[in-house]
Amino acid sequence: MDLVSVEDVRGAAEDIAGVVLRTPLLRTSWDADLWLKPESLQPVGSFKLxxxxxxxxxxxxxxxxxxxxxxxxxxxxxxxxxxxxxxxxxxxxxxxxxxxxxxxxxxxxxxxxxxxxxxxxxxxxxxxxxxxxxxxxVPPFDDRRIIAGQGTIGLEIVEDLPDVDVVLVPVGGGGLSSGVATAVTALRPAATVIGVEPELAADTRDSLAARSVVVWGEDRTYRTTADGLRLPPSELTLAHLLARLDGIVTVSEEEIRAAMGRLVRDARLVVEPSAAVAVAARLFRRDELPAGRTVAVVTGGNVDPAVLASVLGR
CATH class of the missing domain: 3.40.50.1100 (Rossmann fold)
Structure with missing residues (x-):
């Protein structure tokens, strides 16, 4: 299968300039080796733009x-x-x-x-x-143009932190993780790109193990509050992940909620559950991750106020 290249991602970066915000890397106050890539700050509140x-x-x-x-x-x-x-x-x-x-x-x-x-x-x-x-x-992830566009996040990460060691990226349908892995592995081969998904929607983990798309079905994946991560990968995105993703970890619902609270209180970022999984992995699954300078992609902030209130204990 013909995969998206870093040249495709560079072309996408030129195409989106002026419409999409070039989000900064934010260093966290609680972890000296953790930076956040806050896509929740995009005009529409997510990386999807x-x-x-x-x-x-x-x-x-x-x-x-x-x-x-x-x-x-x-x-x-x-x-x-x-x-x-x-x-x-x-x-x-x-x-x-x-x-x-x-x-x-x-x-x-x-x-x-x-x-x-x-x-x-x-x-x-x-x-x-x-x-x-x-x-x-224009499908949400099963499209080369979409993958290249999402890959601009990886491009910016390496430009802003050239010696990055680990990139943690949420995985749903796989468009984001495919694009980020494409850019990071090409520009910073020494870095490790790890996907993160909910335990209750771990179809990508199973698909990578089987080397073919495994569909859990929404009757199972609906159980996770991370609603943006409920879909399985496509043949296209799985091909990218098999070639370029270095590994995958899963996090629990309790860990997702705790990471949301940490991001709101200590990073002052309003985030949805799907956006917190990468930080949850760094907080609670650190023994499963490589050491070093780490960037967690925070994908979006379009959270239901009731969900946010429940996380904050109000």
């Missing part, structure tokens, strides 16, 4: 006129809506009935068309729109 912006930038003139479409009620839908508006490209977001009203309202506020369907109709409805209008489908 990188891949979405790159995908929109790579559209041809004809494709731009026909617009883009995706199926999402969360961070990817919000990111694509923002990227499309910034580029003046028509956009439709298919969302499932029952999606959080706050997220849907944020998507709609960006001026894009929101199509609401029963949950099982999300993908078929997006495919119908593509067939009828010629719109370009």
């Amino acid at each position: 990188r891949g979405a912006t790159h995908a929109v930038a790579r559209l041809t003139a004809a494709e731009r006129a026909r617009g883009v479409v995706t199926h999402s009620s969360g961070n990817h839908g919000l990111a694509l809506a923002y990227a499309a508006r910034a580029a003046d490209v028509p956009c439709r977001i298919v969302v499932p009935e029952g999606a959080p009203a706050a997220k849907v309202d944020r998507i709609r506020a960006l001026g894009v068309e929101v199509v609401t369907v029963p949950p099982p109709r999300r993908v078929p409805e997006a495919e119908r729109i593509v067939a009828e209008t010629g719109a370009v489908l």
